[in-house]
Amino acid sequence: MEYGFQFVKKDPSCAARLGTIRTAHGDVDTPAFMPVGTQGTIKALLPEEARALGAQMILSNTYHLYLRPGHELIRSLGGLHKFMNWPGPILTDSGGFQIFSLGALMKIKEDGVSFRSHIDGARHFISPETAVEIQEALGSDIMMCLDECTPYPATLKEARESLALTLRWAKRSRDAKTSDRQALFGILQGGIYDSLREEAAYEMQAIGFDGYALGGLSVGEPKECMMNIVEGITPLLPENRPRYLMGAGTPEDIVDSVMCGIDLFDCVIPTRSARNGLLFTNQENIVIKNARYRTDRAPVDETCDCYCCRHYSRAYLRHLFMAREILAMILNTIHNVRYYMRLMEDIRSAVRDGRFLDFRQHFFNIRPSKTGD
Amino acid sequence: MEYGFQFVKKDPSCAARLGTIRTAHGDVDTPAFMPVGTQGTIKALLPEEARALGAQMILSNTYHLYLRPGHELIRSLGGLHKFMNWPGPILTDSGGFQIFSLGALMKIKEDGVSFRSHIDGARHFISPETAVEIQEALGSDIMMCLDECTPYPATLKEARESLALTLRWAKRSRDAKTSDRQALFGILQGGIYDSLREEAAYEMQAIGFDGYALGGLSVGEPKECMMNIVEGITPLLPENRPRYLMGAGTPEDIVDSVMCGIDLFDCVIPTRSARNGLLFTNQENIVIKNARYRTDRAPVDETCDCYCCRHYSRAYLRHLFMAREILAMILNTIHNVRYYMRLMEDIRSAVRDGRFLDFRQHFFNIRPSKTGD
Numbered sequence: 001m002e003y004g005f006q007f008v009k010k011d012p013s014c015a016a017r018l019g020t021i022r023t024a025h026g027d028v029d030t031p032a033f034m035p036v037g038t039q040g041t042i043k044a045l046l047p048e049e050a051r052a053l054g055a056q057m058i059l060s061n062t063y064h065l066y067l068r069p070g071h072e073l074i075r076s077l078g079g080l081h082k083f084m085n086w087p088g089p090i091l092t093d094s095g096g097f098q099i100f101s102l103g104a105l106m107k108i109k110e111d112g113v114s115f116r117s118h119i120d121g122a123r124h125f126i127s128p129e130t131a132v133e134i135q136e137a138l139g140s141d142i143m144m145c146l147d148e149c150t151p152y153p154a155t156l157k158e159a160r161e162s163l164a165l166t167l168r169w170a171k172r173s174r175d176a177k178t179s180d181r182q183a184l185f186g187i188l189q190g191g192i193y194d195s196l197r198e199e200a201a202y203e204m205q206a207i208g209f210d211g212y213a214l215g216g217l218s219v220g221e222p223k224e225c226m227m228n229i230v231e232g233i234t235p236l237l238p239e240n241r242p243r244y245l246m247g248a249g250t251p252e253d254i255v256d257s258v259m260c261g262i263d264l265f266d267c268v269i270p271t272r273s274a275r276n277g278l279l280f281t282n283q284e285n286i287v288i289k290n291a292r293y294r295t296d297r298a299p300v301d302e303t304c305d306c307y308c309c310r311h312y313s314r315a316y317l318r319h320l321f322m323a324r325e326i327l328a329m330i331l332n333t334i335h336n337v338r339y340y341m342r343l344m345e346d347i348r349s350a351v352r353d354g355r356f357l358d359f360r361q362h363f364f365n366i367r368p369s370k371t372g373d
Numbered sequence: 374m375e376y377g378f379q380f381v382k383k384d385p386s387c388a389a390r391l392g393t394i395r396t397a398h399g400d401v402d403t404p405a406f407m408p409v410g411t412q413g414t415i416k417a418l419l420p421e422e423a424r425a426l427g428a429q430m431i432l433s434n435t436y437h438l439y440l441r442p443g444h445e446l447i448r449s450l451g452g453l454h455k456f457m458n459w460p461g462p463i464l465t466d467s468g469g470f471q472i473f474s475l476g477a478l479m480k481i482k483e484d485g486v487s488f489r490s491h492i493d494g495a496r497h498f499i500s501p502e503t504a505v506e507i508q509e510a511l512g513s514d515i516m517m518c519l520d521e522c523t524p525y526p527a528t529l530k531e532a533r534e535s536l537a538l539t540l541r542w543a544k545r546s547r548d549a550k551t552s553d554r555q556a557l558f559g560i561l562q563g564g565i566y567d568s569l570r571e572e573a574a575y576e577m578q579a580i581g582f583d584g585y586a587l588g589g590l591s592v593g594e595p596k597e598c599m600m601n602i603v604e605g606i607t608p609l610l611p612e613n614r615p616r617y618l619m620g621a622g623t624p625e626d627i628v629d630s631v632m633c634g635i636d637l638f639d640c641v642i643p644t645r646s647a648r649n650g651l652l653f654t655n656q657e658n659i660v661i662k663n664a665r666y667r668t669d670r671a672p673v674d675e676t677c678d679c680y681c682c683r684h685y686s687r688a689y690l691r692h693l694f695m696a697r698e699i700l701a702m703i704l705n706t707i708h709n710v711r712y713y714m715r716l717m718e719d720i721r722s723a724v725r726d727g728r729f730l731d732f733r734q735h736f737f738n739i740r741p742s743k744t745g746d
Contacts, residue, residue: 039692039693039696039698040689040692040693041693041698041699041700043698043699043700044699044700044703045700046680046700046703064696068692068695068696069667069688069691069692069695073667073668073688076668077668077670077686077688077689083686083688083689083692084689085684085685085689294442294446295446295449295450297450297451307419311458312458313450313456315442315446315450315456316413316450316456316457316458318442319412319413319441319442320412320413320414322441322442323412323437323441325412325414325416326414326416326417326699326702326703327414327416327417327418327419329699330417330419330699330703
């Protein structure tokens, strides 16, 4: 099966939309959230558990897999799907975001970016071409172009130069692609500047990609900035290509971004929060180490259908967390990933029925501590 | 269902025997190995996974649960089975072994033992009576008497005095028991002295227990000492009660002890080794971080039927371990627990067919690096 995106319908009262991404490893119903499997595993989950929780596509990090165990090893063992026992769709990032997070340990040139490994300090160099080559070795279903993640804050001049580099790299990335079975998405940068973001939207479409991502958001800018960009740019993107908001976000971010027409999300929040003992519910979030849960025989969320909520009390989860048991991380992750997957199911159902704005209003009404409006 | 032990048959050529322990939470086929769930969870396993791997009864530690989250809390939440979502049989130790391991932080008197918590340094006191009371609150199917774990080495005089205290405490434990649904096992001490061990066997039977355990072994004495005691004492124990070798052991220890008529084992070796990257196989054990496994596409053990061996390569497991991923601990634990459960299944099958000595010979032949003979 070739890659493709099928636009299904738009909610009549906002930009929220329903679609299906088709890949060689199966379909993904959008709007979709991808749990993050940085090093070839979603932390604390078996792949079968992730699938049972509702995950259709996962994200894996090129930077980490390139350094360890190495993309050539993964290729020789049959590719990332087989290596990690995940038969479903995989999206890989380009590695750029992680490399740019190295700060003083990396240096950007026209050709590409040189950096030192966070593991052993060894020198490496990745260009737009090698980023595609690595992702082709991994065999992911959707690859991302190497881009320069424009930091926040950045001056207009800095953001303009950064975008120009990202556009040149995007062209080189598209030209470097050799695999027909793998899709390639372009990434729109431009900081918080509307004019640059618009330029990015047009120039990226001129190059032509299988999908378009918004990058350089959720990097410290105020939430209003992010939502302004999302709201302003999605109308400039083609209806027949998926739109991916990279690295977002909170449940509130997701609901608001879907309203603007975003189809795809990834974020470490559900999995990382789980390991830190923060549990999502339809009402307020739970900090499980809080003493008030010591004797609490209720599940995390009475309305949740996950394995954790069906079998365990808050008191037990608190005990596991205080005792630093591995099962705490497992059960918390199961719950939070299921929370996110249920959120996406509810979102898709609302769009399907043309009642997304009502859904969104209700969502914010029952999470009073958050001000997404 | 009341507690009971059904002796099924003895291998004609040695003391190995087959039986069934009946409890209010189900049956346990013996010889049996209990995975250890110290703090109300088998580290890195869901209860359903442990059951699917073949575990019938698990062990939980009274000392840890008494300190955190507290036995009264567990009682108020419906008991340990419900708390930890393990519907099968549970054996709890008395807490004695952990308390005596505190060394300078504990003090033994005729009444009981006072100690400081390893968690917060708070003072506590446990007597034979309170050890039973705590285990009744937990609701385990098999409780253990508080005993003094005689250290190795100990002089004959020290071991004699220690045994005398353990015998007085055993009588008090039996008198303190109020629950009819929970069995109580006595623990035989006596160090490495045959005469004391024999005295322990007779005196404990005179008090009368639902099963008899050998304690104070696997505490540093040479393996030959342990096997001498096991071989010498089991003939003195009644046929119609289970015999439990506490804290043992390696696969080799288990095979040799079954030959002497032991029915029940517990040990942290399979689970702790898994977390440290040591994997058991029918041939030599695997240290998964070894560089030779970097590109190894074979499973841990070609002959193993576990989830880990059916889906993952040594190369992937090595990657997870080097990257310190939680999934490394999960998959390694699944494999090692399954190895132990298969070992027990093979042992029971061999005893059933009256070919245990052949089984044992074959077992040691294919594990050449170990000298169990």
